[in-house]
Amino acid sequence: DAGVTQSPxxxxxxxxxxxxxxxxxxxxxDTVSWYQQALGQGPQFIFQYYEEEERQRGNFPDRFSxxxxxxxxxxxxxxxxxxxxxxxxxxxxxxxxxxxNEQFFGPGTRLTVL
Amino acid sequence: xxxxxxxxxHVSVSEGTPVLLRCNYSSSYSPxxxxxxxxxxxxxxxxxxxxxxATLVKGINGFEAEFKKSETSFHLTKPSAHMSDAAEYFCVxxxxxxASKLTFGTGTRLQVTL
Numbered sequence: 001d002a003g004v005t006q007s008p009x010x011x012x013x014x015x016x017x018x019x020x021x022x023x024x025x026x027x028x029x030d031t032v033s034w035y036q037q038a039l040g041q042g043p044q045f046i047f048q049y050y051e052e053e054e055r056q057r058g059n060f061p062d063r064f065s066x067x068x069x070x071x072x073x074x075x076x077x078x079x080x081x082x083x084x085x086x087x088x089x090x091x092x093x094x095x096x097x098x099x100x101n102e103q104f105f106g107p108g109t110r111l112t113v114l
Numbered sequence: 115x116x117x118x119x120x121x122x123x124h125v126s127v128s129e130g131t132p133v134l135l136r137c138n139y140s141s142s143y144s145p146x147x148x149x150x151x152x153x154x155x156x157x158x159x160x161x162x163x164x165x166x167x168a169t170l171v172k173g174i175n176g177f178e179a180e181f182k183k184s185e186t187s188f189h190l191t192k193p194s195a196h197m198s199d200a201a202e203y204f205c206v207x208x209x210x211x212x213a214s215k216l217t218f219g220t221g222t223r224l225q226v227t228l
Contacts, residue, residue, distance in 0.1 A: 031214070105159075106157060
């Protein structure tokens, strides 16, 4: 049973560029959440997708957007990259958007903005 | 609003001695509480979770935590530390029901020495 997978593993971009990160949830899961983990910090919630809609959003600007596909996979898009966007981006999946359900995390995508 | 405070950024113990990682939480609703562990260059792994059942929760690898509502605490303990326990530990809160956004603490780095 494959767990949560993310691609790419690492990415280097320059300021002002746009980036797309991808996530495939654990088999049987229908809810995907995205988190940003800056160096030395705990992950911060970006947003959550369920039934192809954004259900919750954290304190991130509109430059951060996402999408969920019918097969439950998801993309995170970041426009107009800033140096401060350099971080580990984590995807987590769960069965339904319930606070009781465990979220399973992928290995992350390390984004470096130069 | 929900929040988590991890009282120690760094804890160092000798192998074979007890581990105590402290966490206080704040939540407007009945919370779900989790402890996650992050080993270097690896994804986040769930150690244990509390979701309003028994207040003493047992997790993987000998870890346990006790939910104390009167103290708003959810401290993580282990009777005997092992070298393989060295990692970053995150206390996490989620409000129950459909609000499944996870709020992470800033993390406690556990060092285990011989």
